Amino acid sequence: MKITAPYLGMLHRAYGPVLKNVGAEIVYPPKPTKRTLDLGTKHAPEFACFPFKVTLGSMIEALELGADTIFMIGGWGPCRFGYYDVIQELILRDLGYQFIMGSANNPDALRDMLDLMQKISGSRSKWSLYKIFFSILIRLSFLDWVLKKYFRYKPREAVSGEADQIFERALHLIENSVSLARLLKSVPIISFWFKKMKKRKNVTPLRVAMVGELFTVLDPSANMEIDLWLARRGIEVLKSVCLSDYANDRFRFKPFRRNQFKFSSRYARPYLRFHSGGESIESVGKTVYFAKNGVDGVIHIFPFTCMPELVAQTILTKVQKDLDIPILTLIIDEHTAVGGVQTRLEAFIDLLERRRRRR
């Protein structure tokens, strides 16, 4: 049995070492390229959202590499994401692939997730699956922590490329620390590396928040690498969602991190009073939070035809006026070109710089 899961940010770095350690065979999906997207677009329904197409392409590429079990979370609405697995299974079966699709009806419940893992792995005991599940989540939170550090220090680096080197080294260190104790020990080491890095003097970088749909905010291959591009230009990027927070809201494994969904709902309350699927609450709530906490501008990024984020977009037009915060809306689909996005970002950054000078 060769397990795979669609490419999403640093997810493969989290489940890879854990599953390898217990002897499972894994096929890593290749990093999404133009070909991945073309494959997905070719076989997906026309108006399916962008993440659907990328994950479908990613699945096809993994199946070509010999995977026979796909892990796709599943869900139960109101966003389309919960129905991905069904449609993708139909499409892939029509293409003639043989595989097992593992998905849960309610991935928010721990019991369903464990049932799903038991179904895929066969005979393992619940307790060992429980341990595997949480070690994946804990690893994920360490990776997210490193990523956050990277986005903090990259715009401040004095020697170009030093932060990237540290980032690579940190990922390598985390990948090689198998036990929880070693993971915890790597924290001060990585912090020390970042602290020691040479920094530019007397610079306060522009701070830009990225809010929106999880997949496009997180995955550089889905958002035209604008997060990395902004960081390279010396702009601090803050993200409204990250995978470990998403998991922490549901499974509660980070003792010192509060529930980000509840946190965002509190800020979103004057504008959006009910969760309308996807990351709509996070998008609105975090925009309000960031606007009140000294962020220069907000980039609202989501896939074309994303239903929850369209609700958020309508509401953000009001937030923008009320809180006097510039918001750039980027809608991503398979026809989006890097050049077009970067031109708009340049103009947006110019605007932010001018606003800052005026103050």
Next chain:
Amino acid sequence: MTKVGIPRGLLFYRYFPLWETFFESLGIQVIVSNPTTEAMIRQGSKLLPGDLCLPIKIYFGHVESLRKEVDFLFIPRYISIELDAYMCPKFIGLPDMVLCAIDPLPPLIDLPIHCKAQGTKAEENFYLKVGRIFSKNRKKVERAYAIAMERQSRFRLLLQKGFPFEKALDSSRSSEIPENPKEDGEGKLGMIGRPYYVHDPFLKKHVVEQVEGRGYDLLTTEVLEDQAIEEGVEHLRKRIYWSFGKEMVGAAIRFSQNGSVKGMINLASFGCGQDSFNFELIQHYIKDKLPMLSLVFDEHLSGAGFSTRIEAFLEMIARRKNRR
């Protein structure tokens, strides 16, 4: 007399008899916006980001035209009307979107209906709560709800008998159910689309009237009872968790099993997230059992383009019939 405004859009086409009778039994005047015009669509498009679907834009056009004439606007937050299915995310955020996009507004009646979280009683509780805004008398509100539900079920029954929407709306006022006078035309065609696509005057002109003008009968998803739709979707690997999506896929599968339906027209809104998946499912399960025509509309739709395609499709169906 208090005036409550109901925009003629979205769930109006499903629940209007219930809403109207409920408010009128409480002694409240109901004001409905005029049928959709092109000016309303333009107005709605101006208020909203471009990527939203046309029905939402139409709805905003209606809200805009209504807001100055009424004391309350009735924009309920429909979250779920079944135990295991949601409505569209845009319905869930609808009152908030209206509040953010239009200013000033009369007070909204935007209480939620959430059967998935609160059980089957949620719908009744919603109406009791709405009634409490206008009347302290609980008995009176309960009676109003009972009368309204009676009319709503008569309305659904009339639709199931094949009456057109406007006729069903009128006839449901009286307690006797007339027989359907319709004689057989060229044949029956299935119409897979949400009620707020099929009955909206703007889209009706371009699609429904084109087909009916050529002598075909259109069966909407509403001619099927809930039970029939459940039977249609029971073989899916996973239940569809959108109420309207389930209705559309279930109806399509039932139409394909029904020998007297000659073809099917799929009506989808441009950029509708759910339709993209529903029609993929329909295409997968029906494939070559029935001829299908897929039409995607948005605010720029041209009547000529649609009528050409509909004409070609109907000719193809006529030829199939003759060959057999």
